[in-house]
């Protein structure tokens with residue numbers, strides 16, 4: 253007990269030695285931070301740093317001097333002044349990375365967002381009648397052209413699209429789904445939960461791996477409103493597996509006066525080799541195979557803004573558009589501007605969309621080009637390490653690897669790519685520490701992945717030469733910092 257009390261006295265003494273707030277406020281780094289980040293942020297950073305200092309000391313750490321504390325406050329204020337939502341460099345090779353904002357937009361889509369965001373727009377104004385118009389009209393024509401659908405509607409995201417279709421077309425009635433398609437996508441989208449939330453009743457048929465036409469047929473009752481087909485997106489059943497083709501399902505639905513609705517998930521608009529490889533159809537092909545309504549995301553393989561797109565028979569689209577829930581699920585002007593501009597790239601005769609739409613461009617980038625970019629990145633890193641006086645701190649190699657489409661799309665497709673792999677003998681430069689530092693230390697986080705204790709930069713998802721420069725500089729800075737400690 254006695255030694256415990258002495259410890260406490262020592263800790264008390266150390267706590268008393270923490271400089272008073274006013275002394276810290278008079279330190280130059282804190283004054284400078286307040287000038288840059290604002291008084292409120294600097295004050296909050298000071299309080300947070302003092303709280304941190306107290307808990308450090310209680311944990312047995314030595315108190316820091318006034319100067320070090322002031323520097324820590326200034327660093328904290330600088331961090332707190334940065335936007336919480338800000339750009340990152342995606343060096344993971346996952347093209348449609350849900351955590352990193354999914355689809356990067358094409359320059360023309362960015363310009364369209366900029367133009368409508370700056371001022372007023374024709375969001376709900378018709379230039380034909382010089383009076384009120386409909387926000388539903390904006391991307392509609394283009395979606396119809398691209399999918400061959402009679403009608404189209406845009407909502408906030410694909411989860412909203414599924415919810416709206418069910419709420420509008422099957423309230424209080426039964427919706428039949430194969431057990432193999434009751435999937436969860438990206439954490440919070442679960443097919444059974446969405447059906448329950450819409451007010452429809454789920455009727456499960458078949459088994460996880462096999463569902464036949466007769467399973468659907470037997471489940472149809474007077475209360476059935478719809479057959480729902482869900483793209484399993486992020487998983488595949490291999491082996492002993494059977495599902496019913498959309499044309500057969502469509503015939504069954506129509507024979508019984510029911511609607512066939514397909515949640516397509518990704519919604520690719522153009523044919524690409526990797527779609528075939530993944531066994532996927534384009535949105536147009538899916539519609540042609542018999543569904544009455546289809547929904548998909550705007551920011552997966554379509555490569556536009558976060559949106560849910562519903563297309564198909566116009567009488568059904570009208571019922572969705574007229575549902576009260578539409579008001580809560582409608583997209584905003586920036587979403588619509590980016591979507592419309594991206595869709596225009598698909599119909600434009602100037603460039604193929606695999607060149608103009610960033611997601612498609614990344615997915616189809618030739619490996620030769622990726623190898624050149626990886627070589628470029630490796631060279632930038634070596635040059636900066638040399639400049640920092642530590643040319644041999646890391647082994648920097650160009651290696652082959654695989655990237656992934658991501659976004660729950662094409663889960664079985666692996667894309668051959670080139671990465672820059674870095675390794676170090678020095679424990680201070682271990683891969684997991686560097687990975688964290690690359691995210692946390694710079695203004696622009698650089699997100700990488702680790703394989704076999706090597707830190708990998710997959711150049712497929714790094715945009716232009718800017719991302720290469722940012723990543724190389726961030727890595728050199730992290731290395732320099734660690735070696736100088």
Ligand SMILES: *Cc1c(COP(=O)(O)O)cnc(C)c1O
Pocket residue numbers: 409410411412437441482483484485486515516517518548549550559560659660
């Ligand atoms: C991704 C996905 C969704 C959810 O789409 P969001 O646009 O993220 O709301 C729903 N269904 C399927 C099949 C999907 O792949």
